[in-house]
Amino acid sequence: MSNLPILQFEDKILATVHENPVVVIIGETGSGKSTQLSQILLRNGYTNSGIIAVTQPRRVAAVSVSRRVAQELDVRLGDEVGYAIRFEDRTSERTRIKYLTDGVLLRESLSDPELKQYSVIILDEAHERSLNTDILMGLMKRLIKLRASNLKVLITSATLDGEKVSDFFSECPILNVPGKLFPVEILYSAEQPKSYIESSLRKAIDIHVNEPEGDILIFMTGQDDIEKLVSRLEEKIQSLEAGSCMDAVVLPLHGSLPPEMQIRVFSPPPKDCRRIIVATNIAETSLTVDGVVYVIDSGYVKQRQYNPSTGMYSLDVVEISRVQANQRAGRAGRTRPGKCYRLYPLAVYQDNLLEATVPEIQRSSLAGSVLYLKSLDLPDIDILKFDFLDAPSSESLQDALKQLFLIDAIDENGTITNIGKTMAELPLEPSLARTLIEANKYDCLPQALTVAAMLSVEGTLLPGRSKHTDKKRKQPPSELPDGSGWGDHIQLLQIYELWDQTDYSTDWVKDNNLQVRGMLFVKNVRKQLCQIMQKFAKGSLDVRRKERRRDRQNDYKNLRKSLCVGYASQLAERMIRHNGYRTVGFKSQLVQVHPSSVLRTDDEGVYPNYVVYHELISTSHPYMRNVCEVEMEWVTPILQKLEKLNVKILSGGSNQPEEITENSDVPKKDVKTAAPADDAKSRIQAARERFLARKGNK
């Protein structure tokens, strides 16, 4: 522990921090920056007037790093050293070093914009460019001006591109701290493989037969490919078994794997047995597998992106960035020198790959983030000119503003409303936050809370094992309710209410093919939302009311009405002659109800005239996922508001609102550095086309 590279730089770090409000620290994996920086500052008096905050993009990291620091300082976790993540605050009045997720620090700045309790704020792993860390960097830039005398900000990153961050913070100093990685030899393929599954298979077997011991980590794009490759590998290894080489065990590793299967990669392998781990990018940063000496890198990753001009998400396989490629290679050098086999040529690495992954802020819907920034009520803030490290496109910001206007979170001038302020307090997407507020008016807040909590969790419903469900066809073991035909939101409500009636039985969850972890998370979210809504609520927030014979259809009607208000910007109208829909409000999109929906048709096989949807996702077709029937009379006011929006679009709260029509090209002149975002977007598109072209060739 004591010979961590960073400790040799202690004096240099202290001197630099002493003289500068912001310092960038570049430290590779193994430099000890996450555990040592806070301790160095603690030792040198930086906690005399406040707490040291260290943010992490992931909860597990916040917990595990704080645990290690507490150990090293020989204190109890929660005393001098603690952590705070959603649902769990292990800090006390004695806490001097506090590890927290970037999301939690953002929440804190809502109630205290100057973050006065902190004397030092360290944004760790900033190179990952998580949405929340990016917003925090923007806020820090303002904050250091306000608190020049008593706040130090440190930004740490594992990559070498500290210049950009330094430029952002008015040329602040950059300190480099070496890491403790072993050298990794990089080997390239002569050409792009036709199939990276086949190519990975051959390479893995080649390593297994010819190279000395050491585990193999293979990066694939998704569950499907992983399962295919795992079974091909197992076949092949069995056919090899002639005593010519050691045994091998093949382990899949991805996010939708149940936790007990994920843990398998942390238990040591049987003796004289090589492990071959086939993983998604979960093994890139989130999970570290010890014992890996060989990495096989397909060069691809699956990425979700948002298109602000259509309001649609898509999940695309795209080329990784050079930073990502190097991160993957580094996984081979944690315990001893290793090798990384890239299944693409050096020229592709040099010429085709982006330098860094497009930051999340340029790939997400920004309605929630924009509302959050508006709610901070910072003086002279214009969202369209907010100083981001990498600005999102103006189109994306306009999209967010339009959405917020339609659900009454901001007014025509772009000023946040009282409704908007309440919404910002809720850890929910704006549409669901708005739904809760409306539901309170119509006496169905308990039901809306349940729906919002259910939608906060992906993957509560069965993962859909096709092999199992195929036999049982129409009736999977589930006797789950069907939403009474109204749609998926109502079904989610009914499912949770049933679970509530079993007194939250785990067996019931399993019997119905739901995920235990997911449902427990829903319960936690619901509890948290209740606590926040308590002060506004008109009545009890219990899941089911005690009164006898409540009129459920009436509850559903009120809930649907509330959803219609919350989802005003996610409304679709059925085609006159068939069951397709067109979205209303944005550049109109032709979409279909997702086949998994429980929305029912009428006796003539016709879907409702109007629905609201939770999400547009483009897979094999453009689909609406999670839809709910709404009534014409509730839709009319939305259409009227859209008329207004089409004529006049709000700017960011400055005094010069722009006049543009919905379909005109969005002016970009007012947005600083809009170009890089658009450039990145087109490069993602180009990368995707290259991928599809190659796929089509095989």
Add this chain to the structure above:
DNA sequence: CAGTCGCGG
């Protein structure tokens, strides 16, 4: 009929 990489409040 479709099927989702990974994070966060």
